[in-house]
Amino acid sequence: MQGPTEEQVAAAQAYEDLHVPALFQQWVEPLLDAARIKPGQRVLDVACGTGVLARAAALRVGPEGSVAGVDVGAGMLAVAKCLEPTVQWRQGNAESLAYADESFDAVVSQFGLMFFADRHSALREMLRVLIPGGTLAVAVWDSLENSAAYPIEVALLEHIAGTAAADALRAPFVLGEQNLLLSLFEDAGAESVSITSRSGTARFPSVRTMVEADLRGWLPVMGVELSEDTVQCILEQAETALREYVTPSGQVVFDSPVHIITGSKLLKR
Ligand SMILES: C[S@@+](CC[C@H](N)C(=O)[O-])C[C@H]1O[C@@H](n2cnc3c(N)ncnc32)[C@H](O)[C@@H]1O
Secondary structure: OOOOOHHHHHHHHHHHHHHHHHHHHHHHHHHHHHOOOOOOOEEEEEOOOOOHHHHHHHHHHOOOOEEEEEEOOHHHHHHHHHHOOOOEEEEOOOOOOOOOOOOEEEEEEEOOHHHOOOHHHHHHHHHHOEEEEEEEEEEEEOOHHHOOHHHHHHHHHHHHHOHHHHHHHHHHHOOOOHHHHHHHHHHOOOEEEEEEEEOOEEEEOOHHHHHHHHHHHHHHHOOOOOOHHHHHHHHHHHHHHOHHHEOOOOOEEEEOOEEEEEEEOOOOO
């Protein structure tokens, strides 16, 4: 795989600076708790992004343990490496993990599963690299309709920029249905699958920062480029559309619920 371009590193750094504190950081400890991560364990973080979960896992497992992080994005990994050189970062695809069978005590993954082209293969791979009796813990967003400000932003995009732009923003929320998650994990071979739904809070510095990051940062990742006129039109209308979520200090704050799914790998008889 190729090294990152300057644009990829800049986009990943923007993700780390804005999206990680606004949306992702708060799920790190609950997910590590769900995976029962302990000192001395070997942990794999799949779709690690800039590494917020892997960094916290490294603190928990301590010097006797080890953490590996895998992601398809070269820019994400470049930022991850700068922030925490001791984690074993690797560029790769969740659907074909380049690790030996049974090489991790726990496998964790937050907010990546919805983007994998073949989710069944990715889950089978996560179970393959897990030791028998080991825990797999995965976090996904609840459905779009339960995610407060996002249905409004999606409707605005649909109205001004069309279905492709709106679909790009719908993509993170496509695994909100619990029955779908249950069958995905069970079909992949996970045992004792359990789903916990948790409420969380999204917190952005302003409407403009939130929506601009989606339009200029996220949509291009999903293959949607908007004209500058369209971007400006959406930004202007978003101020009114999202006003109910703006606090007196100008922040945008809203409910952002997730599902945490755990499963284990069958012990050998
Ligand atoms: C929303 S980000 C979440 C990143 C990180 N887990 C976090 O909590 O900040 C989704 C990540 O999934 C990665 N990704 C998407 N498809 C992938 C695949 N097939 N294999 C590995 N990583 C993938 C992206 O590069 C991106 O870093």
